[in-house]
Amino acid sequence: MSTTPHLALPLLAAAQAQKHVTHNEAIASLDALVHLSVKERGRMSPPASPTEGDRYLVGEGGSGSFVGHAGDIALFDLGVWRFFTPRAGWCAHIEAEDCIVVFDGAAWHDIGHYMRSLDRLDRFGIGTAADDLNRLAAKLNAALFTASTVEEGGTGDLRFVLNKSEADDVLSQLYQRGYSGRAETGLIGSDDFSIRVSPDGSQWRDAMVVDSKTGIASFPGGVANAPGMNLLMNSAFLVNQRAFEGGILLGGNYGFDRWRAGPDGCSVKRALDGTITLLGSLEQVVDVAQANALLGAASFAGCTLTLSVEDPSFPLAVTIGAKAATLPVGTGRRSVTVTLGPTETGHITVRMTNWNDCTFKRIKLELGPNGTPWVGETLAHEELRCRRYYQRLPASGGPPAIVPAFGQRRAGNIIDIPCMLPVPMRANPTLVTSGFTWVSGSPTNNQVGFLDNMSGAWIIQSGGITVTTATSGPSSVILRFQAASSFTSAAGAMGYLHLGASAFIGLQAEI
Numbered sequence: 001m002s003t004t005p006h007l008a009l010p011l012l013a014a015a016q017a018q019k020h021v022t023h024n025e026a027i028a029s030l031d032a033l034v035h036l037s038v039k040e041r042g043r044m045s046p047p048a049s050p051t052e053g054d055r056y057l058v059g060e061g062g063s064g065s066f067v068g069h070a071g072d073i074a075l076f077d078l079g080v081w082r083f084f085t086p087r088a089g090w091c092a093h094i095e096a097e098d099c100i101v102v103f104d105g106a107a108w109h110d111i112g113h114y115m116r117s118l119d120r121l122d123r124f125g126i127g128t129a130a131d132d133l134n135r136l137a138a139k140l141n142a143a144l145f146t147a148s149t150v151e152e153g154g155t156g157d158l159r160f161v162l163n164k165s166e167a168d169d170v171l172s173q174l175y176q177r178g179y180s181g182r183a184e185t186g187l188i189g190s191d192d193f194s195i196r197v198s199p200d201g202s203q204w205r206d207a208m209v210v211d212s213k214t215g216i217a218s219f220p221g222g223v224a225n226a227p228g229m230n231l232l233m234n235s236a237f238l239v240n241q242r243a244f245e246g247g248i249l250l251g252g253n254y255g256f257d258r259w260r261a262g263p264d265g266c267s268v269k270r271a272l273d274g275t276i277t278l279l280g281s282l283e284q285v286v287d288v289a290q291a292n293a294l295l296g297a298a299s300f301a302g303c304t305l306t307l308s309v310e311d312p313s314f315p316l317a318v319t320i321g322a323k324a325a326t327l328p329v330g331t332g333r334r335s336v337t338v339t340l341g342p343t344e345t346g347h348i349t350v351r352m353t354n355w356n357d358c359t360f361k362r363i364k365l366e367l368g369p370n371g372t373p374w375v376g377e378t379l380a381h382e383e384l385r386c387r388r389y390y391q392r393l394p395a396s397g398g399p400p401a402i403v404p405a406f407g408q409r410r411a412g413n414i415i416d417i418p419c420m421l422p423v424p425m426r427a428n429p430t431l432v433t434s435g436f437t438w439v440s441g442s443p444t445n446n447q448v449g450f451l452d453n454m455s456g457a458w459i460i461q462s463g464g465i466t467v468t469t470a471t472s473g474p475s476s477v478i479l480r481f482q483a484a485s486s487f488t489s490a491a492g493a494m495g496y497l498h499l500g501a502s503a504f505i506g507l508q509a510e511i
Helices: 017-034 289-295 381-387
Strands: 042-044 055-058 072-077 080-086 091-094 099-103 108-110 124-126 136-138 170-177 181-186 193-197 205-212 248-249 261-269 276-286 302-309 317-321 324-327 333-339 348-367 390-392 407-411 416-421 430-433 447-452 463-470 475-483 492-499 504-510
Touching: 261 348, 302 317, 302 324, 324 333, 430 463
Parallel strands: 042 055, 124 136
Antiparallel strands: 055 072, 072 080, 091 099, 099 108, 170 181, 181 193, 193 205, 248 261, 261 276, 276 348, 302 333, 302 348, 317 324, 317 348, 390 504, 407 416, 407 492, 416 475, 430 504, 447 492, 463 475
């Protein structure tokens, strides 16, 4: 054997002449290969002015002296290039890249190719230094985690797991700017999931907390642009106790429940899809009592209010209390915001005016500076609310329909009918009727009649008749029918009032 098995160093032969030549060659090879460090890898041709001792890893397709030495170590020694063929396991430091490569017997690979497992490291830094607190630290611009597929031996799922020992420990992700906290998510001092934010890294406010036992989410800081309560009633124009068919309303007259014509009158119609067509001015008065219910305040004075509609086809001139504004035309929800003055302590009139047959949908008045999505009420609930301001006395059957309350002839010319109201009204109501006439028989159309249950006869009046309320309160009224001269039938006679198809008796407590 003339060379060593690993580094191929030349060996001295017995009785060899000029032993120093062989020895020096071996020493030079050791100097070249031990603690191997090369200038660069993949070098295709020799540099123009190499320095004694320079080393390179030759690349594929070499030229000049490097031809046929792909993968070899090139050493510039005594003015010529010498080449060493690497063996499996040899390592080299690449100076130009500050990295370590390893030869596997066929090709050079970065050392990371062999690092399949890193266990029990005390700290690990990527692009930055780890420390005693941040034992894993990374400075980079992107990170990717992707699930190992079934074909690769995985499950196709990816779960990022964080764990803590006790409920009152902190398990969170902290988001910083300039290393000062601005947001945090996780199990922060409890087992409830929470999101909190900070303007300065020291004062923290909970934005959302999800109860770990119930799954119920709370928002301690409030929710912006969540649908706010609509201060307007019958905003879909569906409640229509007055049986308004749509069309012209004189100033101050009511059509759809809670909506009346402004001072100049209007024409208002509702399409099946909820689209409102308005020509003129239409208004609703917001009850100041709502301020106490919603704000715990005596009035809306100083409040910021936003009026919005969907898809207005023309600009709408708007007044809210004493404030005037213009609601712009456009698609989607369009809004206008005003702040009431400190003296606006009473009911608030909301008026819209347009003289171009403006169409819109889903009107909403709410507290705050933003127009939030419209949310409808059930028809039954909306009608109950409207009945606090106007309701017709219920009548069943018919025609003719019967008012389900016993009436009694109290005097020769008076019939009283006590009525309990299904829905208490906001104040003592006034009487509103269809302007019916009395008939001494079964009524039709806009007529009323009173059937004496004792005799089975229809009561006849003489001299004309008026109808008023003998007494009234928010929950009950006594209707009084008074003949100018007299009623037939015996004193104390009892019976029921009958209504023709278009006759009605209403009670009104509008503002």
